[in-house]
Amino acid sequence: xxxxxxxxxxxxxxxxxxxxxxxxxxxxxxxxxxxxxxxxxxxxxxxxxxxxxxxxxxxxxxxxxxxxxxxxxxxxxxxxxxxxxxxxxxxxxxxxxxxxxxxxxxxxxxxxxxxxxxxxxxxxxxxxxxxx
Amino acid sequence: xxxxxxxxxxxxxxxxxxxxxxxxxxxxxxxxxxxxxxxxxxxxxxxxxxxxxxxxxxxxxxxxxxxxxxxxxxxxxxxxxxxxxxxxxxxxxxxxxxxxxxxxxxxxxxxxxxxxxxx
Numbered sequence: 001x002x003x004x005x006x007x008x009x010x011x012x013x014x015x016x017x018x019x020x021x022x023x024x025x026x027x028x029x030x031x032x033x034x035x036x037x038x039x040x041x042x043x044x045x046x047x048x049x050x051x052x053x054x055x056x057x058x059x060x061x062x063x064x065x066x067x068x069x070x071x072x073x074x075x076x077x078x079x080x081x082x083x084x085x086x087x088x089x090x091x092x093x094x095x096x097x098x099x100x101x102x103x104x105x106x107x108x109x110x111x112x113x114x115x116x117x118x119x120x121x122x123x124x125x126x127x128x129x130x131x132x
Numbered sequence: 133x134x135x136x137x138x139x140x141x142x143x144x145x146x147x148x149x150x151x152x153x154x155x156x157x158x159x160x161x162x163x164x165x166x167x168x169x170x171x172x173x174x175x176x177x178x179x180x181x182x183x184x185x186x187x188x189x190x191x192x193x194x195x196x197x198x199x200x201x202x203x204x205x206x207x208x209x210x211x212x213x214x215x216x217x218x219x220x221x222x223x224x225x226x227x228x229x230x231x232x233x234x235x236x237x238x239x240x241x242x243x244x245x246x247x248x249x250x251x
């Protein structure tokens with residue numbers, strides 16, 4: 001087994017920006033395939049990359065996740081078994097560098113932890129992931 | 133991730149995660165296309181504590197099952213965006229309201245779910 005840990009950026013992850021998409025799209029999306037096609041043969045991993053694969057139906061907006069809530073799947077990783085913790089709906093306040101009070105949080109301010117085993121590169125991998 | 137950043141306790145009924153200066157992207161105009169993104173740093177601490185309300189979420193069509201507990205979750209965070217000189221710190225964790233929804237437990241999905249249900 002391999003073990004890896006990734007911490008994608010929160011907004012990057014949600015926005016399917018380069019950082020976020022790359023995190024969960026290592027498993028064989030069209031972009032990755034295209035990039036792979038430009039590398040030398042020696043760079044290609046014969047069993048596919050060992051990173052986690054996204055859950056297909058969470059990809060409606062290219063974000064690879066969904067809100068946290070009752071009856072909703074906490075994991076963003078397909079072929080996964082392990083511990084999860086997921087939450088949403090933070091609100092509160094804080095202080096900026098000018099000592100001004102600023103509110104934070106919305107219904108979709110969400111976080112998550114996935115810690116366990118997933119299947120990729122035709123082998124069981126282990127990893128700890130956080131959606132921040 | 134630094135060793136010890138994530139700690140499970142109570143047989144998986146509690147989780148604490150604490151990270152310092154994680155590289156993130158500040159993208160205030162998201163989800164607008166081509167929204168400007170700036171490198172930022174985020175430090176945070178988050179605590180999950182299971183309640184006594186057990187839950188099971190299962191969808192045979194989507195191949196997943198979650199067994200666990202509704203939870204209380206609190207967090208505190210600090211953000212810096214060096215390019216604009218912005219810093220922000222939340223109130224301390226014991227002063228911040230809990231998340232509106234939180235769950236903690238175990239999940240099995242995809243091929244693992246299929247393998248288990250086929251037994």
